[in-house]
Amino acid sequence: MDILSEALESMRTGRPISIRTDGRAPWGLRLPPVAGAGFHVVLYGSCWLVPAEGAQPIPLSTGDVVFLRDSCGYTLADLPDTPCVVPGPERYTIAPPIGAMRLGEDGPLTSLLCGNYHLDQARPHPLVRQLPEVIHLTTRQGRNPELSAAVHLLGIELENPRIGSEGIVPTLIDSLLLYILRAWLESRPSGEAEGWAAALTDPAVAPALSAIHEDPSAQWSVESLAVRSGLSRAAFARRFNLLVGEPPMAYLTRWRMTTAARLLRESDAPLGTVATRAGYSSEFAFAKAFKREYGQAPGGYRRAATAG
Structure with a gap:
C-alpha cells in the first residue's frame, strides 16, 4: 500500500493551479495566501525566496524546487531587498496549457513555474503536519534524478507547447508533489529520520500502517496490529505513538473517517455502504x-461537498 499517495490524495480538494512567471530584474512578487501548499520551480535564471518574520532568504537557481507547506507570507524576488508587489490582472495572460505572468523591467530573466496544491487544511493528515515549512531541493549535479526528469519535461512542454500539452502539463504538475515529498523523505539519513519520515520505512510501524490503509474496515485492534509489527502490544503501541504522533486506534479512526469523507465527496454510494467501508x-x-x-452528519457533508 502506497501510504504517501493515499495520504495526499485524501487531502486533495481540487487540481493544482499553476502559472509560468517571467521576471526581469528588478522584480518582486508577493505570494498571496492559499488554502493549501505552494510550490516553485526555477526553470531558468536565479532568484531569492524571502520568508516572513526575518528568517534568512533562500537563494534559488536553475533546477531548484521549493515546496511551501502553508504558502503564506513569502516573497520571490531577483534580490532579497527588491520591493515586492501583488500583481494585478493586467500582468496575466491565459493560454494553454497554463497561464503566464510577466514582471519587472529589462534586466536579466528568471523564469519560474509557480503554483499551489489545494489541500484540506481543516483536517490535515499528520504526515503533512509534520513536514517542514520549507522544503528546498536541487536537481543539479545529478541529484534527485526523478524530480530532475519531471522538471526537465515541464520545461520542455512550457517552452514549446504542442499537441497533448494541455493534458501532459497538469499531470506532470500533479505528480511533482509526490516527487518532491519522496525526494525529501529519501534524502534524510536513516539515523536522523523521525516522525512520519521514519514511520513509512520503520520495520514495525510501516506494516501496521499498510494494514490500516489497505483495509480500514477490518476489525483491527492494538493486538492484531502488533502481530503485524512483530512487537509486543505495549512496545508496538509506544513506537507507533512516537512516530505517527497518535495511538494506533486513534489513527485507525482518523483514517476510517477520512475514507468515509472521500467516498461521500467522490461517489454516490449509499450511506450504509460508506459505513461498512469505514468499518x-x-x-x-x-x-x-x-x-x-466533521461537525455534521454524513448526508449534510455530502450535500455541502457537492454544492461546493
Missing part, C-alpha cells in the same frame, strides 16, 4: 462518529 456495522454508529469528527 461500522451500524449506520447509526457511523453517523454519530462522523458527526463527532
Whole structure:
C-alpha cells in the first residue's frame, strides 16, 4: 500500500493551479495566501525566496524546487531587498496549457513555474503536519534524478507547447508533489529520520500502517496490529505513538473517517455502504462518529461537498 499517495490524495480538494512567471530584474512578487501548499520551480535564471518574520532568504537557481507547506507570507524576488508587489490582472495572460505572468523591467530573466496544491487544511493528515515549512531541493549535479526528469519535461512542454500539452502539463504538475515529498523523505539519513519520515520505512510501524490503509474496515485492534509489527502490544503501541504522533486506534479512526469523507465527496454510494467501508456495522454508529469528527452528519457533508 502506497501510504504517501493515499495520504495526499485524501487531502486533495481540487487540481493544482499553476502559472509560468517571467521576471526581469528588478522584480518582486508577493505570494498571496492559499488554502493549501505552494510550490516553485526555477526553470531558468536565479532568484531569492524571502520568508516572513526575518528568517534568512533562500537563494534559488536553475533546477531548484521549493515546496511551501502553508504558502503564506513569502516573497520571490531577483534580490532579497527588491520591493515586492501583488500583481494585478493586467500582468496575466491565459493560454494553454497554463497561464503566464510577466514582471519587472529589462534586466536579466528568471523564469519560474509557480503554483499551489489545494489541500484540506481543516483536517490535515499528520504526515503533512509534520513536514517542514520549507522544503528546498536541487536537481543539479545529478541529484534527485526523478524530480530532475519531471522538471526537465515541464520545461520542455512550457517552452514549446504542442499537441497533448494541455493534458501532459497538469499531470506532470500533479505528480511533482509526490516527487518532491519522496525526494525529501529519501534524502534524510536513516539515523536522523523521525516522525512520519521514519514511520513509512520503520520495520514495525510501516506494516501496521499498510494494514490500516489497505483495509480500514477490518476489525483491527492494538493486538492484531502488533502481530503485524512483530512487537509486543505495549512496545508496538509506544513506537507507533512516537512516530505517527497518535495511538494506533486513534489513527485507525482518523483514517476510517477520512475514507468515509472521500467516498461521500467522490461517489454516490449509499450511506450504509460508506459505513461498512469505514468499518461500522451500524449506520447509526457511523453517523454519530462522523458527526463527532466533521461537525455534521454524513448526508449534510455530502450535500455541502457537492454544492461546493
